[in-house]
Amino acid sequence: MSEVFMQRAIALAVENVTSGRGGPFGALIVRDNKIIAEGANQVTAGHDPTAHAEIVAIREACRVLGDFQLTGCDLYTSCEPCPMCLGAIYWARPARVYFGSTAADAAAAGFDDAFIYQQIALPDADRKIPFIETMREESLACFRAWSEKADRVEY
Secondary structure (H helix, E strand, O other): OOHHHHHHHHHHHHHHHHHOOOOOOEEEEEEOOEEEEEEEOOOOOOOOOOOOHHHHHHHHHHHHHOOOOOOOEEEEEEEOOOHHHHHHHHHHOOOEEEEEEOHHHHHHOOOOOHHHHHHHHOOHHHOOOOOOOOOHHHHHHHHHHHHHOOOOOOO
8 A cells, every 4th residue: 555645536526625626535546556536525526426526536537547456556546445445346347445534534534424324224115215125027128139149248
């Protein structure tokens, strides 16, 4: 781990707050000891609830690398990733993730995502936002088409 990269992730988070652009989160992707991409929280600025620093950095790194996976890359983030970012990180498959502050630190600052983990554990119909299965048989056509596609790119 390079302290320089973590310091940069923290600086991105602080700059984001002081500039008024967004929340206190910064992230970067490093490969071969070079920064490939950076990201800062853009949720409020971009009116995009998915624009967390890690997601922004992952999207840019994948664009730069021309790949949907971050093989051989490390992700540095100013804070322990939320559930959404955690999912994106696993899909992107970096080698390692380094984080600064914890989810408890974020919660103390008003960014508490514990309720999401609680919601995931509930049956679909009992969630705060009900999840209702419909047209399952018809939607299975999507997976049949995928399974039959000879030139599909596995991920």
